Amino acid sequence: MGATLRGLDGREYIDFTSGIGVNTLGFADEGYIQAVTEQLRRFQHISNYYVSPVTALLAEKLTAVSGMDRVFFGNSGAEANEGAIKTARKYSYDRYGEGRSVIISLRDSFHGRTVTTLAATGQDKMHNIYFEPFTEGFRYIPMGDGAALEEALTADVCAVIAEPIQGEGGVNVMDDAYAALLRRLCAERDILLIFDEVQCGMGRTGRMFAYEYFGFEPDIVTLAKGLGGGLPIGAFLCSKKCSGVLTAGNHGSTFGGNPVSAAAAFYVINRLASEGFLTSVTEKGAYIKSKIAAASLPSVTEIRGKGLMIGIAVNADPKEYALRAAETGLLVLTAGSDAVRLLPPLNITYDEIDRGLAVLIETLK
């Protein structure tokens, strides 16, 4: 229930993982169960030849809350990013023809596990020789280096893909000045800006989308993990600028927009949009950070992140801490080479937070 689990060993665990940022409303949320089962009683799938009302409602809601113009539904984060990449390349081809297909990606990013999204991922350890050849046309630059960015945006570039807060790579927050430069340079050169919010979107940071902190919108935003609250669904949203790029027959997905997943996502997004919900995410995040900081732990070198997407940098292997925490009843994740990562359900209670923090602080001592 909620953020409290009972293991096969009969022991109780506090869940600070949400199944890697997926279970937005934790386990066994009554409203969620009702929304999903009601749709299941109507129909579970009809194919995209016909209109699924709940999928249309979800599309309307997502475009309304994001300021984007159109949405395409798939099943995962990787599929959402694949769609974004295809849209960017076709946008450029339609306007400029061949030879403008390169996509710039940031070091320590993570964009998925398909052959193309692995190529889009800016981590050498993901580019294993046994999966070669990877999709061509990706180049990597370090996040935060304005000069490197300016130099990278050459005439053969059609898009930049980036996470406003890198998840797997270490809970690294893009700073506002770099984000503003990225937005400006992309706009000046008609390069599409793709924000991968698969992990940091859907209320995780205390805003519906992390890009809201920057005060501007990207051209494309991708979503998945927390969107369906535990059922598989991914999406990419396009601004007006690129909403006409893909037309019938260009792209598709058999299960995309599945009515049961869509009913789950529609319920999740309405809960996130309900009075005070996102504010409570911000407050819980600040509470967790302040408690960890107040414990003055010598092992902790930095606390990063926004809302309930938190990275605690430690001066030893974070995996060791994660294992030890699990042994004493708390589930946490790691990120990059140095961080313990917390992604609790967004409706976690303060009682659960306190019980989890007691274990975490003891573990980090």
Ligand SMILES: *Cc1c(COP(=O)(O)O)cnc(C)c1O
């Ligand atoms: C998890 C993740 C993905 C990949 O999502 P899948 O659903 O596993 O394909 C892509 N981008 C980011 C930022 C992620 O965190």
